Amino acid sequence: MTMMAVMSMFSPLSTRRPTVTPGECGVAAARIREELCSAGLELDVRMCRPNRATSVIVAAESGSRIGGTKSDPRSRSDQGQHAVLSDQAALIQRTLDGTSMKPISIRAFGHNLAIAAVLAGALHTSAASAVEPSDNDALSLIITYQTAPANRPALRRELEQSTARELARWKHDGRIKQYNLLFNRYADSDNWDAMAVLAFATPDDLSRWRTVELTRPAALSGKALSVTTTIHTTPVDTKRAETLGTKSRNAVYVVIPYKTLVPMDEYEKYADGYVIPQFKGWMEEGVLSGYSLYTSQFPAGRPWSAMVMLQYKDEAALSAREAVVAKVRERLKNNPEWKAISDSKKNVRSEEQVVIADSVAVNQ
Incomplete structure (x- = not known):
């Protein structure tokens, strides 16, 4: 594959040609x-x-x-x-x-x-521009890990000391574009204990991830693998994402899996018309600092086909969730498109078990 990057060192709109020694x-x-x-x-x-x-x-x-x-x-x-x-x-x-x-x-x-x-x-010159792939449809992997309740401290410690360090190195080396490593704040045998979301810039980068899997399955060290009971890896597309660009050590993540009940293109239209406006409203209210919407590339047999990840600024923001949801929905009733979708009561998705998680390592 041949690729090239073209960048202008001076604005084409400039009428004065600089002297370059x-x-x-x-x-x-x-x-x-x-x-x-x-x-x-x-x-x-x-x-x-x-x-x-x-x-x-x-x-x-x-x-x-x-x-x-x-x-x-x-x-x-x-x-x-x-x-x-x-x-x-x-x-x-x-x-x-x-x-x-x-x-x-x-x-x-x-x-x-x-x-x-x-x-x-x-x-x-003060700036240069480069062509970057769009965040939409970015190739990603969502990996979930489970361990026995007694081994949760050991798994988290190994994620913090080993996996987080390796993710940062792989990001620096260009193997991955972004990463987010979360840990379920509650012991829950029906849900995952840890989750990694890895984004790749190109299909080739995603394909090369298999070389990591040869020595560190699911990005885990030997010690982490020894206390992990189950691993689920789901290739996904990042359909919608937005962040304020602010990082908070007190951020709280709400991860919501869904089973879609309509074709994926119809679900995306529903998300754009009904779901995303609410997310943006929550960001305007100051409680949400980011959101991502993922869809599974191979949903057959999987427990979910779409997943939403919400990043709340802190515990206070999460506590205000219900009040803010009600406030934003009341305001959105003035939007004819949003109100029509809200009133239709069409079954588009079914919500699965929600997980509240804290960040172990993040590079967005």
Whole structure:
């Protein structure tokens, strides 16, 4: 697979072309080298015609050169992404007000690997942009763990001391995009004791997770596995998610599984029209700091097909839940679309057992 990242070091809307010295280009080259080497890439950076460069095109590639004619059996989605980014590169070139420039050449050695280098501050610029996958439909795994009541302290201790550390390392290495590790605050034999939610940036990243499973099944250490009785791993899509971006050590998580009773596309319309407006209202009221809606990719035989995770700011916010729910629903009655769904009383989903959990480790 060949991928590339294209970023403009100067705004195309700028009418004044900055003067760039060879020394500044050397600094930019060093910044590029530092950013990509930190991701484990070997590379060669060549700065060409620095005095006339008003944009930087950064490409991380394997298998073919950008603009070359070498055959590359990419998938249709990769070909489409390559074409879009090529168009972006051409657009940047056209906005250089007649200035010609040769791009930076970067050869990355790695297997099916591409990276977008963010170079804030280089060459008199304050920001750079990179193409990021949407949070919607992000590939994720929801893993739940159960242990005997007597082993709950041992499992939590191992999650805190080992699993949380490994998740942070895998996030840093780019194996996972986000993670959330929760622990059920109550002993409950009918429910899970711990849950990990792992998000991946691409299907390839999710596929590579199997290499972790070979040595640390379900991301657990040997000690954690020795006290774990059951593990359930569910591939899911992150359909809707929003967070205020604030992290609180006192956050409380409410995890609600559902069985959907209608086709998934119909359920998503229901969620957008009825459920999500309530979540947003709770955030406006100051009790909720984030929410996520997941749907199972393979729901047959599973105990749930959709799951909602709500992050309350603290215990006081959770205690105000019922009052806030009633207040927001009363306000939403003025929304004709929401009221129509509320009045229809159509059976769309059935709620399963709710779990109240605390965070062991989180990187959102």
